[in-house]
Amino acid sequence: MRAAAQTRDWMYSGDEAIAEFAAMTGIPPEQARITRDKFYPRSNLTLARLSGLDDAMKDAVAARFLAEPLRQDQLDELFRFYLKN
Numbered sequence: 001m002r003a004a005a006q007t008r009d010w011m012y013s014g015d016e017a018i019a020e021f022a023a024m025t026g027i028p029p030e031q032a033r034i035t036r037d038k039f040y041p042r043s044n045l046t047l048a049r050l051s052g053l054d055d056a057m058k059d060a061v062a063a064r065f066l067a068e069p070l071r072q073d074q075l076d077e078l079f080r081f082y083l084k085n
Contacts, residue, residue, distance in 0.1 A: 001047060001081065008045050011036065050079070 011017045015029075022032035057069040070078065 005047055008042070008047070011040075011045075012042050 018029050018032050018036065021036065022029040025032065027035070053075075054069075057066060060066040061069060
């Protein structure tokens with residue numbers, strides 16, 4: 001989680017990430033900036049926010065990725081490191 005947060009911070013801290021993204025994708029830097037800002041706004045990449053879990057589990061059961069929704073003890077184990085920094 002810490003590495004993901006550091007990467008997100010780097011993505012929005014200056015032009016270095018824009019230059020890297022532009023080089024990696026072969027697009028002009030301004031287009032890379034527009035892509036980042038329009039499709040990956042920083043507020044959408046907040047790691048401490050968790051929502052839609054019930055719907056995700058329903059989808060997982062329907063798609064047969066899960067036999068049944070996870071119990072609370074299973075959720076606790078799954079997310080035990082989620083909010084630790």
